[in-house]
Amino acid sequence: MTRLGGDLMIDRVKRLWHWWKRVAERIGNVQARILLTAFYCVAVLPVALVLKLLADPLALTRGHGQTSWWLPRKPQATDLDEGKRQS
Numbered sequence: 658m659t660r661l662g663g664d665l666m667i668d669r670v671k672r673l674w675h676w677w678k679r680v681a682e683r684i685g686n687v688q689a690r691i692l693l694t695a696f697y698c699v700a701v702l703p704v705a706l707v708l709k710l711l712a713d714p715l716a717l718t719r720g721h722g723q724t725s726w727w728l729p730r731k732p733q734a735t736d737l738d739e740g741k742r743q744s
Contacts, residue, residue, distance in 0.1 A: 719726070733739070 716728070
């Protein structure tokens with residue numbers, strides 16, 4: 658039994674399509690790495706550096722004239738009515 662010319666052509670197109678899918682996946686991986694690296698360098702890194710230099714979210718630096726790390730707190734009521742309002 659011999660193969661017809663159309664079947665041979667379909668096999669070649671299928672092999673070419675599978676080859677192209679492998680190549681396109683590799684190209685997509687490289688492209689994604691380049692784009693994500695560029696996005697990180699352009700958008701995330703400068704914002705993070707500015708926030709790192711200007712912000713002190715843990716209040717690690719002492720204020721002017723402050724001699725202790727303790728923070729002043731208002732006294733809280735400790736009676737039964739105040740305890741019932743917590744929930």
